[in-house]
Amino acid sequence: MSGPLAEVLDGQRQADLQRAARALLKVPLLTADGPHSDEFRLVRRHAAELREWFERNAGWSLRTDADAARLRKTPGTLTDATHPAREATRTALPFTRRRYVLLCLTLAALERGESQVALGRLAEQVVLAAAEPELVAAGITFTLERRDERLDLAAVVRLLLRLGVLRRVAGDEEAYVSGSGDVLYDVRRRVLAGMPATLRGPSMVESGDFDERLVEMTARTALDSDELRFRAIRWKLTRCLLDDPVLYYDDLTDDELAYLTRQRGFITARINELTGLVPEVRAEGIAMVDPLDDLTDVRMPEQGTHGHITLLLAGHLARAAGPVDPAELAARVRELAVEHGGFWSKSAREPGAEPELVEQALAKLVALGLAERTERGVVPRPALARYAVGEPVIREPGPARHHPAATLDLAEQAEVKDER
Numbered sequence: 001m002s003g004p005l006a007e008v009l010d011g012q013r014q015a016d017l018q019r020a021a022r023a024l025l026k027v028p029l030l031t032a033d034g035p036h037s038d039e040f041r042l043v044r045r046h047a048a049e050l051r052e053w054f055e056r057n058a059g060w061s062l063r064t065d066a067d068a069a070r071l072r073k074t075p076g077t078l079t080d081a082t083h084p085a086r087e088a089t090r091t092a093l094p095f096t097r098r099r100y101v102l103l104c105l106t107l108a109a110l111e112r113g114e115s116q117v118a119l120g121r122l123a124e125q126v127v128l129a130a131a132e133p134e135l136v137a138a139g140i141t142f143t144l145e146r147r148d149e150r151l152d153l154a155a156v157v158r159l160l161l162r163l164g165v166l167r168r169v170a171g172d173e174e175a176y177v178s179g180s181g182d183v184l185y186d187v188r189r190r191v192l193a194g195m196p197a198t199l200r201g202p203s204m205v206e207s208g209d210f211d212e213r214l215v216e217m218t219a220r221t222a223l224d225s226d227e228l229r230f231r232a233i234r235w236k237l238t239r240c241l242l243d244d245p246v247l248y249y250d251d252l253t254d255d256e257l258a259y260l261t262r263q264r265g266f267i268t269a270r271i272n273e274l275t276g277l278v279p280e281v282r283a284e285g286i287a288m289v290d291p292l293d294d295l296t297d298v299r300m301p302e303q304g305t306h307g308h309i310t311l312l313l314a315g316h317l318a319r320a321a322g323p324v325d326p327a328e329l330a331a332r333v334r335e336l337a338v339e340h341g342g343f344w345s346k347s348a349r350e351p352g353a354e355p356e357l358v359e360q361a362l363a364k365l366v367a368l369g370l371a372e373r374t375e376r377g378v379v380p381r382p383a384l385a386r387y388a389v390g391e392p393v394i395r396e397p398g399p400a401r402h403h404p405a406a407t408l409d410l411a412e413q414a415e416v417k418d419e420r
Contacts, residue, residue, distance in 0.1 A: 023040075033164075117185055198217040308344070309357050324378045
């Protein structure tokens with residue numbers, strides 16, 4: 001088939017493939033009956049092409065069946081802890097170490113259990129597993145008698161519900177947390193089986209060092225040839241460009257930088273073709289910009305009090321000549337509250353709220369690759385320069401001119417949605 005109709009069909013096929021790839025990058029575990037069921041069907045339709053692309057370019061495997069599609073992603077930087085799992089709630093609290101341990105214990109209990117389980121029964125199995133001598137020796141204990149521990153378990157269960165591992169049959173997690181009721185779930189075993197993304201099970205890893213354990217769980221083969229070494233570099237660079245806000249040249253080894261210098265056009269073009277992400281190449285690094293703005297878990301700028309404060313502190317940091325102490329940022333928030341507090345929530349204007357506001361802002365800036373925490377203080381990274389806005393310039397009357405600094409200053413003062 002040729003002509004206009006063929007071009008339309010080819011364009012539709014490419015658009016569907018791109019939509020399927022973006023869905024997997026955003027939600028690496030898609031279920032047939034979940035909120036992304038349409039995207040799941042697209043993934044199944046284009047599974048062969050997607051599997052080949054991810055395997056060849058990123059070293060990620062894709063498993064699909066009638067129930068789920070699982071892209072087993074390995075991050076480019078194994079030790080990056082700035083994008084934790086979060087609850088799907090208004091507060092969006094990040095997962096702590098305790099919650100991650102609970103998640104692992106819960107998955108182990110579900111794997112050994114039946115096709116249905118009550119939350120109370122699941123909690124008993126988790127407590128029993130947590131009594132293992134190795135966990136106790138590591139300082140990990142759970143009784144789930146305290147409310148905060150039950151809240152953590154409820155957060156883990158809600159994550160598994162969102163992923164499609166569990167399906168709620170009756171009850172409510174809040175009733176379990178308060179001690180007034182229980183919850184019954186169906187366990188979707190085929191979806192559960194797709195949860196692990198490591199190449200080696202943790203029990204097969206011998207190293208006791210945390211960083212070395214991560215490497216062992218994700219390493220494929222010994223890099224004993226140039227071809228394998230170049231492949232590993234290509235995988236790492238592609239993973240970083242797909243997952244990380246910014247890829248800085250300073251963070252690369254000499255071999256990685258040399259490979260990227262030679263292959264930059266090829267790598268970024270391949271990513272653009274599959275995902276629609278557009279490369280922004282600067283002297284300090286590369287960012288794959290998303291025109292649709294939905295392949296991210298952290299947004300900036302963002303509506304609300306915290307988003308406004310983060311934007312204002314970004315401008316302050318971008319103009320800094322060197323490291324900035326968090327105490328200085330807290331003092332800056334107090335100054336900003338005088339000028340902008342009328343647009344902020346009541347809690348953000350309370351005396352003593354500044355350190356927490358600064359911490360929330362810094363967590364976002366670090367996650368976006370815009371700032372870095374060091375022993376000397378907070379150091380702005382090159383990509384933060386785009387937020388270096390000067391004070392509005394007062395000009396003599398004359399022909400109207402567009403002044404970006406004045407425009408952004410007015411935008412910053414626009415009304416911010418109250419989060420009370």
